[in-house]
Amino acid sequence: METKIGVFICNCSGTLNNIDFDAVVKKVVELPGVTSIKFISPLCLEEGKKKMLSCIREENIEKVVVAACSPEFKEHVFREVLENAGLNGHLFSMANIKEQCSWVHEGDVTGKVVELIKMAVSRTRLLQPVKMNNFSVNREVLVVGGGFEAINAALQLSRAGLRTTLLEREAVLGTGTTELENLCGFDINAMVMEVKGDENIEILAPAEVIETSGKIGDFNVRIRKGGEEISRKYGALVIATGYQTKLALESKLKSDVNIVSQEKLCHMLEDPELRIRPRTIGFMLDFADENSRLPTLATLNNALAAKRKWGSEVYVFCKNVKVDSERIERLYQEARDCGVMFLKSDVSPKVAAENGKIKIEAKDIFLGEDINLTCDVLVAEECLLPAEETEALSSILNIRRDSRGFYQDENVHLYPVASEKKGIFFIGGCRGNLDLSRVLTDVSSVVVSIYKLLSSGNILAEVERVKVDPQKCVACLTCIRICPHNAIQLVRVDGGKEVAEICDLACEACGICAAMCPAKAITFQGYRDEEILAQVETIGES
Amino acid sequence: MNNCIVAFCCEHSAYPAADLAGKLKLHYPENLRIIRVPCAGRVDLIHILKAFEKGAAAVMVMGCEGGACHHMTGNTRTKERVKYCNLLLREIEADGRLVAMFNLSPNAPHKFVGAVNEITKRIKESGR
Ligand SMILES: Cc1cc2nc3c(=O)[nH]c(=O)nc-3n(C[C@H](O)[C@H](O)[C@H](O)COP(=O)(O)OP(=O)(O)OC[C@H]3O[C@@H](n4cnc5c(N)ncnc54)[C@H](O)[C@@H]3O)c2cc1C
Ligand code: SF4
Ligand code: SF4
Numbered sequence: 001m002e003t004k005i006g007v008f009i010c011n012c013s014g015t016l017n018n019i020d021f022d023a024v025v026k027k028v029v030e031l032p033g034v035t036s037i038k039f040i041s042p043l044c045l046e047e048g049k050k051k052m053l054s055c056i057r058e059e060n061i062e063k064v065v066v067a068a069c070s071p072e073f074k075e076h077v078f079r080e081v082l083e084n085a086g087l088n089g090h091l092f093s094m095a096n097i098k099e100q101c102s103w104v105h106e107g108d109v110t111g112k113v114v115e116l117i118k119m120a121v122s123r124t125r126l127l128q129p130v131k132m133n134n135f136s137v138n139r140e141v142l143v144v145g146g147g148f149e150a151i152n153a154a155l156q157l158s159r160a161g162l163r164t165t166l167l168e169r170e171a172v173l174g175t176g177t178t179e180l181e182n183l184c185g186f187d188i189n190a191m192v193m194e195v196k197g198d199e200n201i202e203i204l205a206p207a208e209v210i211e212t213s214g215k216i217g218d219f220n221v222r223i224r225k226g227g228e229e230i231s232r233k234y235g236a237l238v239i240a241t242g243y244q245t246k247l248a249l250e251s252k253l254k255s256d257v258n259i260v261s262q263e264k265l266c267h268m269l270e271d272p273e274l275r276i277r278p279r280t281i282g283f284m285l286d287f288a289d290e291n292s293r294l295p296t297l298a299t300l301n302n303a304l305a306a307k308r309k310w311g312s313e314v315y316v317f318c319k320n321v322k323v324d325s326e327r328i329e330r331l332y333q334e335a336r337d338c339g340v341m342f343l344k345s346d347v348s349p350k351v352a353a354e355n356g357k358i359k360i361e362a363k364d365i366f367l368g369e370d371i372n373l374t375c376d377v378l379v380a381e382e383c384l385l386p387a388e389e390t391e392a393l394s395s396i397l398n399i400r401r402d403s404r405g406f407y408q409d410e411n412v413h414l415y416p417v418a419s420e421k422k423g424i425f426f427i428g429g430c431r432g433n434l435d436l437s438r439v440l441t442d443v444s445s446v447v448v449s450i451y452k453l454l455s456s457g458n459i460l461a462e463v464e465r466v467k468v469d470p471q472k473c474v475a476c477l478t479c480i481r482i483c484p485h486n487a488i489q490l491v492r493v494d495g496g497k498e499v500a501e502i503c504d505l506a507c508e509a510c511g512i513c514a515a516m517c518p519a520k521a522i523t524f525q526g527y528r529d530e531e532i533l534a535q536v537e538t539i540g541e542s
Numbered sequence: 543m544n545n546c547i548v549a550f551c552c553e554h555s556a557y558p559a560a561d562l563a564g565k566l567k568l569h570y571p572e573n574l575r576i577i578r579v580p581c582a583g584r585v586d587l588i589h590i591l592k593a594f595e596k597g598a599a600a601v602m603v604m605g606c607e608g609g610a611c612h613h614m615t616g617n618t619r620t621k622e623r624v625k626y627c628n629l630l631l632r633e634i635e636a637d638g639r640l641v642a643m644f645n646l647s648p649n650a651p652h653k654f655v656g657a658v659n660e661i662t663k664r665i666k667e668s669g670r
Contacts, residue, residue: 510616
């Protein structure tokens with residue numbers, strides 16, 4: 001027997017005045033499957049929802065169509081009414097007769113309204129219920145890395161009540177962060193002490209990840225520590241493996257003692273026994289690597305320090321000074337005020353070593369003149385690169401990297417810090433985000449995201465909304481390769497056959513796999529071919 | 543199908559753009575029929591061809607801006623499918639431009655209306 005569809009129509013408190021609702025009701029009542037039709041306005045407020053609820057109960061309605069405004073705004077409201085009435089929330093469609101009909105057309109639109117409702121009814125007849133399930137998840141988190149970012153994240157996760165493991169490749173935590181101490185006044189040692197004293201945090205160092213499998217809420221990680229292999233389970237993984245720098249220098253200049261890195265200059269500035277203070281210092285910036293946020297910060301800080309401590313003449317040769325992070329614009333202004341000279345050039349200046357000095361030839365595009373400068377010390381440009389082993393770890397985790405080799409966010413606009421594999425997150429340096437304010441934001445975002453996912457120990461999710469039919473799947477791997485959220489895996493089913501299987505927790509219900517599967521083995525409840533085609537076929541029928 | 547225009551609209555971009563067009567009381571031809579999809583990437587060849595079989599004057603597939611697809615690759619994959627569909631239409635000597643992919647952001651109601659007007663112009667030019 002055909003299921004009973006109830007149609008609820010609303011005129012949004014009278015704002016849809018180019019529709020003859022009596023005529024609509026007369027036509028809709030004749031549609032196959034429709035057993036009940038009610039005009040209630042406004043339907044989305046308490047009284048309307050109450051009427052809708054009791055009508056569903058009294059008339060034993062099994063599926064619902066609402067003809068009103070856009071599902072973008074009110075779908076969840078009406079779904080809730082269905083669920084309160086004991087119906088499955090997926091047995092429901094909306095006909096958008098407001099924003100996409102009455103309001104965009106002049107004159108009577110009764111005919112179009114009837115057709116939109118017809119399309120919704122034809123889809124609704126085919127809808128099938130989708131169950132929800134509480135998937136239990138492991139509440140422990142693995143943080144890979146042992147630098148400032150990782151320590152910070154571990155401390156915050158622990159404070160949020162999540163047990164955390166900190167896994168560092170080196171034997172000691174917090175190395176490679178001296179720059180931060182100098183620049184920003186963070187006391188790394190105190191943070192390391194705090195981590196060590198935290199009962200909620202376990203430290204594995206030196207150790208490395210050698211294999212991962214599983215999915216959000218249930219990752220299996222194999223770890224090598226001191227020649228021994230251990231297996232652990234985690235609900236989420238955080239990657240905070242940082243970055244490395246390389247000096248952009250011709251090979252013949254690499255050994256020159258007067259050409260230094262930012263770090264070396266820092267040490268010189270701190271050295272009480274330094275005998276000769278450099279009188280003239282040159283900096284190079286933004287020629288070899290346009291991603292120069294962090295080098296810009298270092299250049300401005302060090303240029304200012306050299307000016308203040310040594311009273312040196314400081315010249316910054318640059319293509320652009322990128323001041324798009326917190327504090328930098330002010331630092332730049334301070335540097336200018338102190339007399340640091342910024343020389344803008346389109347092409348990388350020529351550098352040569354001569355009689356223990358460094359000669360720099362550049363063309364300043366503002367002055368339009370050639371500049372020849374002899375300096376005592378040149379601070380070479382630093383290029384930022386992903387940390388060693390980023391490539392290896394990305395293949396262990398099966399996640400993407402961007403064109404520069406850093407880890408790639410899932411969707412840079414919508415889900416920064418999330419990888420395309422749900423449950424794996426990145427912080428700061430390893431995703432190419434390299435100044436302190438951004439790193440701290442990343443840490444907070446990751447902690448909040450993980451707290452939301454794991455804190456209750458359960459994740460409520462739809463079951464098999466998108467599903468592979470193992471009978472039809474020919475294991476061609478198309479869906480596994482193209483799923484943008486990395487939600488599909490190959491599994492072995494009874495009888496030894498291998499088929500694709502979609503992880504309900506990781507699937508974002510985009511339907512790309514359903515369109516691509518050559519065997520038509522994937523169904524997406526609500527957007528199955530039948531349901532889409534039913535709407536297409538209804539168009540223009542009347 | 544009374545020469546309707548069928549528009550498959552992604553719920554992350556074109557569909558809210560169409561809603562905004564309504565809120566701003568912009569106007570576009572009444573023969574537009576919008577079908578909401580979770581991503582332009584869900585739209586398959588069969589959906590487009592069935593619309594033509596049923597007599598649609600044109601089919602629009604509307605997804606997120608290039609490089610800003612909610613599901614990363616949905617819009618580019620479907621663009622390829624739409625291109626293939628262009629060829630199929632040409633093969634049967636129909637105007638290939640009557641199926642087209644449009645990219646827009648959710649806050650672009652004028653671009654939405656512009657796209658509908660563009661396809662309407664193409665329908666007129668093709669003599670339907
Ligand atoms: C949200 C946001 C995002 C941003 N993103 C970026 C970005 O991605 N990339 C970026 O580059 N900037 C970015 N900026 C910063 C902005 O573009 C800077 O203000 C920019 O660097 C200033 O350049 P200008 O040519 O507009 O300024 P100007 O002041 O005209 O020129 C500045 C340049 O000219 C040189 N100069 C000026 N006078 C002299 C002189 N007498 N002698 C020698 N040299 C001189 C300076 O050395 C400097 O390099 C961003 C800003 C914001 C707010
Ligand atoms: S695309 Fe289809 S046939 Fe191929 S592996 Fe995936 S489900 Fe199986
Ligand atoms: S619907 Fe989208 S996210 Fe879900 S499995 Fe298919 S391609 Fe992946």
